[in-house]
Structure formats: C-alpha cells, structure tokens
Amino acid sequence: MDATRRREFIKMSKLRIKSLANLGKNNKTKNDDPTIRPPIRLGSFIYAVELGMGIFDPIPSHKTVHLGFDTASDLIWTQCEGCGNNCFRQVDPLYPASKSITYKEVPCHTECPSGAKCENNICKLETNYGDGAKVESVLAHESFTFETPTTPRLVDFILFGCGLNMQGFHQDDDPNNKISGIFGMSYGARSFHEQKKTVVNGKFQYCLQKKEYQDLPPMLLRFGDDCIQPGKPSATPMFQHQNKPYYYLDLRGIQVNKKDLEIPPNAFQITPDGKGGTIIDTGTSISLVTTSAYQALEKEVASSIESRNSNLERLDDASARYEGFGLCYRRVREPTTLNLPWITWKFANNAIFVMNSDVTFEIYTKHDGQVLVCLKIFENSMEDGDGMTVLGSTQQVGHRITYDIPNGQLLVANEDCNKGR
Structure with missing residues (x-):
C-alpha cells in the first residue's frame, strides 16, 4: 500500500465515525436449500459481499455485483445506469435496472418511506457516510441471487437503492475497484437481516482475512443455523x-x-x-x-x-x-x-x-x-x-x-x- 492510498485509508476510518455519531413478501427460491452463503471478497477500503441482482433475458441470468459489507448502516444500494458523471469508478458495468424483469420502483405517494422524498413522482433517498461521501438513490424492489452449498437461491422483493448520484467515494482511487455500492447489515429497518428475517433466522457471522492476503479461498457470510462455531467462543x-x-x-x-x-x-x-x-x-x-x-x-x-x-x-x-x-x-x-x-x-x-x-x-x-x-x-x-x-x-x-x-x-x-x- 503506497503512502497516498494509506493516508486515504486512514482518513476514511477517522471521518466515517463523524456520521456514525450523527445517525441516530415472501421469498421464492430456485432450490429447496434454505441456506445462503454469499462470498465476502477483499476490497481496497472495505470488504465486499458478492451476489446477483435482477433477472434478465435469457432467464434466469442475473448481474453479479460486489457491495461493501457494512454493519453500521442499513441501506442496500448499487450504482445504476443513468448516473452519468455522478458515479465513482468501477470495473464492472453499471447496474441496468430498467432491463431487469423483477425491478420495481417504490410507488412514490403510497409506499415512499420516512426519510425519503417524492421528486418528480420518484421515491428518492439520500444517505450520508462518515468520510463525507453520500449517495442519492431511487428506492425500488429487486430480486437477489445468493450462493448456497448447492445451487443459487433467489430471494425476491428486497428493498434497495438504485444509486444515481454518488459523491465523495474513494473507490475512484482504485483502478481495479469492483465495489459498486453497500450491503447494509445494521439494526436499521432497511438492512438485509431486518427485511428477510426468515432467511437470516436471527444470526449472521463472518471470519475476515487480512486485506493484504491474496489468492485465498473466499470468506463466507453465513446466516442462521448455517453459522458454525469451532471451539468455545x-x-x-x-x-x-x-x-x-x-x-x-x-x-x-x-x-x-x-x-x-x-x-x-x-x-x-x-x-x-x-x-x-x-x-x-x-x-x-x-x-x-x-x-x-x-x-x-x-x-x-x-x-x-x-x-x-x-x-x-x-x-x-x-x-x-x-x-x-x-x-x-x-x-x-x-x-x-x-x-x-x-x-x-x-x-x-x-x-x-x-x-x-x-x-x-x-x-x-x-x-x-x-x-x-x-x-x-x-x-x-x-x-x-x-x-x-x-x-x-x-x-x-x-x-x-x-x-x-x-x-x-x-x-x-x-x-x-x-x-x-
């Protein structure tokens, strides 16, 4: 890690805490295995959860995304097509939400949640992070595809933000950045475990590797009865x-x-x-x-x-x-x-x-x-x-x-x- 990136890395940790201090229906599956085990990948500044989004022709294809794993915020979001010059750099294509069969925007005047706003008949939410970054996203529901011990599992109707205006994110500093958004896992109402309690079943766990290590088996985000505990914790x-x-x-x-x-x-x-x-x-x-x-x-x-x-x-x-x-x-x-x-x-x-x-x-x-x-x-x-x-x-x-x-x-x-x- 060179000096410039090290300073950015340190700056993000220090600044993030400022925003932390200020914050105050059904699932359908492609298989019969209730277990999901999304991989956790190494990122430049944050660990990333790997998953599939949407359903595209030819069915049942999806788009793979990598979302920063965050236990102190709740919104799940990814950068979407249409953000123009307001995106940060990512090596994968922007998410083509309008082409997904299962993408459905939240109705503005009937379901737009507290904290969001109706603008031009679109339900939008602004989310701020501690390093000064912020994202404005269109709230929508989408199907997500997760890895399992057998074949992938489809989980429907997940609320997420389709990011159209991203400001201040440091992913631009990494020419090989794959992270396109955030996977929120806090206590907040929009987090994955709060939205899909029957999938999570009350528990989640992980075991993180050093960011400097490469070519290792992927880490796994485990849920519910799939959580393991070697030894006595x-x-x-x-x-x-x-x-x-x-x-x-x-x-x-x-x-x-x-x-x-x-x-x-x-x-x-x-x-x-x-x-x-x-x-x-x-x-x-x-x-x-x-x-x-x-x-x-x-x-x-x-x-x-x-x-x-x-x-x-x-x-x-x-x-x-x-x-x-x-x-x-x-x-x-x-x-x-x-x-x-x-x-x-x-x-x-x-x-x-x-x-x-x-x-x-x-x-x-x-x-x-x-x-x-x-x-x-x-x-x-x-x-x-x-x-x-x-x-x-x-x-x-x-x-x-x-x-x-x-x-x-x-x-x-x-x-x-x-x-x-």
Missing part, C-alpha cells in the same frame, strides 16, 4: 441504543501484553445525551478509541516498544501525524526483527478480543528506505466523533464473529480465517 452482550442502528458492546477495559491499562471507569460508557459507547463496525477499517483510553493505550504501547526494541526510534508527533498516525517509530539499526505488543479488549461477561501485532501495527518502507512502525488504532475525541470507540474491520481479522440478534449477544472465537469458510 466468548459471548458478550450486544444491544441497540436510542434507535441508533449500531451494534453496541459493553467494553470494560484494554490490556497491552496482559497489563491492564489505567482507564477512567466510565470511559466506554454511553453518556446521558447518547455520546460515547463502543460499537463493532465492518465499514470502519481501522479501530478508534475514545480519548482518555487512547492516551493510556498509546503510553503503554510506547513503553512496551521502547523497552523491547533498541533498534527503533520514536518519531515526533508532527512526523507521526504526517504519516497519518498518532504513534510511529523508525528503524535506525539492526536487527530487523521487532518485538511488538499484543492488545486485548475486555468486554462484559469476561469476553476477550485479542489483537496480535499483525493487525494493530502498520510496518512499511518509505521511498527513502526508512522502515516505519506505526500503531494502527486511532484516537476518537468528543469533538471529532462523539468519543465513540469502534472495533473496526482491520482488527476483527482472525476471529469468527457471530451476531446473535434475538439473544442480544456477540460471539467471538479465534480462528485462521484464511481457510475461507
């Missing part, structure tokens, strides 16, 4: 707060190499006015930590690095910020090996989430040959994002994560996700 309460669409967790503390950090007891609590708290979000790439806890984390990580690595020298704050990080070191002498700390997040019910140094540090070589080592977790202040702590997708790598919605719990187990199951 940790379970922690998961809940919604004030009708916000996020999956809140009760974070109790952070460790660095098994040392508990001295963090104010209320650091991760939701304030009476709804600020703060901790969420899990696949759409935020890099985790963010509220200020008081981040300061303790950075201090202990620095102490650990400096006591175990005589070959590293800390960058001053201005130089670290130039690289896009809060804490950075340069390698100034041999050896080339590093001894970096592990970081553990401790949740309610004695659930632990261990992050090895492979996902918590960015190690890269600059054009001038300098090797830099930077902490890949960021501060999130009240001013920047309501002080919310976010468990982002980069730090979720190497864990099988199950969202058990009816029972209000998140299940987590360490796993080699490179197996792609």
Whole structure:
C-alpha cells in the first residue's frame, strides 16, 4: 500500500465515525436449500459481499455485483445506469435496472418511506457516510441471487437503492475497484437481516482475512443455523441504543501484553445525551478509541516498544501525524526483527478480543528506505466523533464473529480465517 492510498485509508476510518455519531413478501427460491452463503471478497477500503441482482433475458441470468459489507448502516444500494458523471469508478458495468424483469420502483405517494422524498413522482433517498461521501438513490424492489452449498437461491422483493448520484467515494482511487455500492447489515429497518428475517433466522457471522492476503479461498457470510462455531467462543452482550442502528458492546477495559491499562471507569460508557459507547463496525477499517483510553493505550504501547526494541526510534508527533498516525517509530539499526505488543479488549461477561501485532501495527518502507512502525488504532475525541470507540474491520481479522440478534449477544472465537469458510 503506497503512502497516498494509506493516508486515504486512514482518513476514511477517522471521518466515517463523524456520521456514525450523527445517525441516530415472501421469498421464492430456485432450490429447496434454505441456506445462503454469499462470498465476502477483499476490497481496497472495505470488504465486499458478492451476489446477483435482477433477472434478465435469457432467464434466469442475473448481474453479479460486489457491495461493501457494512454493519453500521442499513441501506442496500448499487450504482445504476443513468448516473452519468455522478458515479465513482468501477470495473464492472453499471447496474441496468430498467432491463431487469423483477425491478420495481417504490410507488412514490403510497409506499415512499420516512426519510425519503417524492421528486418528480420518484421515491428518492439520500444517505450520508462518515468520510463525507453520500449517495442519492431511487428506492425500488429487486430480486437477489445468493450462493448456497448447492445451487443459487433467489430471494425476491428486497428493498434497495438504485444509486444515481454518488459523491465523495474513494473507490475512484482504485483502478481495479469492483465495489459498486453497500450491503447494509445494521439494526436499521432497511438492512438485509431486518427485511428477510426468515432467511437470516436471527444470526449472521463472518471470519475476515487480512486485506493484504491474496489468492485465498473466499470468506463466507453465513446466516442462521448455517453459522458454525469451532471451539468455545466468548459471548458478550450486544444491544441497540436510542434507535441508533449500531451494534453496541459493553467494553470494560484494554490490556497491552496482559497489563491492564489505567482507564477512567466510565470511559466506554454511553453518556446521558447518547455520546460515547463502543460499537463493532465492518465499514470502519481501522479501530478508534475514545480519548482518555487512547492516551493510556498509546503510553503503554510506547513503553512496551521502547523497552523491547533498541533498534527503533520514536518519531515526533508532527512526523507521526504526517504519516497519518498518532504513534510511529523508525528503524535506525539492526536487527530487523521487532518485538511488538499484543492488545486485548475486555468486554462484559469476561469476553476477550485479542489483537496480535499483525493487525494493530502498520510496518512499511518509505521511498527513502526508512522502515516505519506505526500503531494502527486511532484516537476518537468528543469533538471529532462523539468519543465513540469502534472495533473496526482491520482488527476483527482472525476471529469468527457471530451476531446473535434475538439473544442480544456477540460471539467471538479465534480462528485462521484464511481457510475461507
């Protein structure tokens, strides 16, 4: 990852949290298998769910799309033909909605939902994201085709947005971008699991691979009874707060190499006015930590690095910020090996989430040959994002994560996700 793309990647994680803080019928199948297992593919900035949309002549053909996997927003949408110069770059053709046999726009004056608007007799919805991006889409219903263990399954009448005006999306930075929209999986009413409860059956799960890895078996998004759980997972309460669409967790503390950090007891609590708290979000790439806890984390990580690595020298704050990080070191002498700390997040019910140094540090070589080592977790202040702590997708790598919605719990187990199951 070059410096320009790295800075864009970091910027998106930091900016996304600003919008997170401000947010407050039947299925038909092609087969008898109720199980769907859409692949999750690696994307430049976000993981992507692969699925088919629509029905086209000759029947039963569909168009394959890749939609960013997002557990903190609910709208499903893709870029459609007709967006003109208001699209971001994608290598696949824009979705030809008007040619799909099953595409049906939402009637403007009878079914246009709250938050949308009727414009020229078309039901439109504007959705804003934390990196400053926004999409204006026409709301419609469409059939989706999902992979299963046998033959593909068709799921009818899914509400989605046909994107006609996309602004501020960073996919333009990737000439090979395949992502054309978002697959919303939050608590929100428009999310896939809320629309198709009989398909999802109360649960979904995934196991993410590092974005740097290539040529691995695809990851799978599993639902309901198809969810697997090797070993004994940790379970922690998961809940919604004030009708916000996020999956809140009760974070109790952070460790660095098994040392508990001295963090104010209320650091991760939701304030009476709804600020703060901790969420899990696949759409935020890099985790963010509220200020008081981040300061303790950075201090202990620095102490650990400096006591175990005589070959590293800390960058001053201005130089670290130039690289896009809060804490950075340069390698100034041999050896080339590093001894970096592990970081553990401790949740309610004695659930632990261990992050090895492979996902918590960015190690890269600059054009001038300098090797830099930077902490890949960021501060999130009240001013920047309501002080919310976010468990982002980069730090979720190497864990099988199950969202058990009816029972209000998140299940987590360490796993080699490179197996792609």
